[in-house]
Amino acid sequence: MADDEQIELSKQDARAGSTPHVTRYVLGISLGLIIVIFAVLLLFSQR
Secondary structure, three states, rough: OOOOOOOOOOOHHHHOOOOOOOHHHHHHHHHHHHHHHHHHHHHOOOO
């Protein structure tokens, strides 16, 4: 294959798979847990 030859693929073919949107759930759950942890730490640091 020559170096100056261009290959064009669609986005789906270039990714070679599907995107199940798991990252959005992981980020949401992580953010929720951090807020709860900070709230608990704030409550117990007042005592």
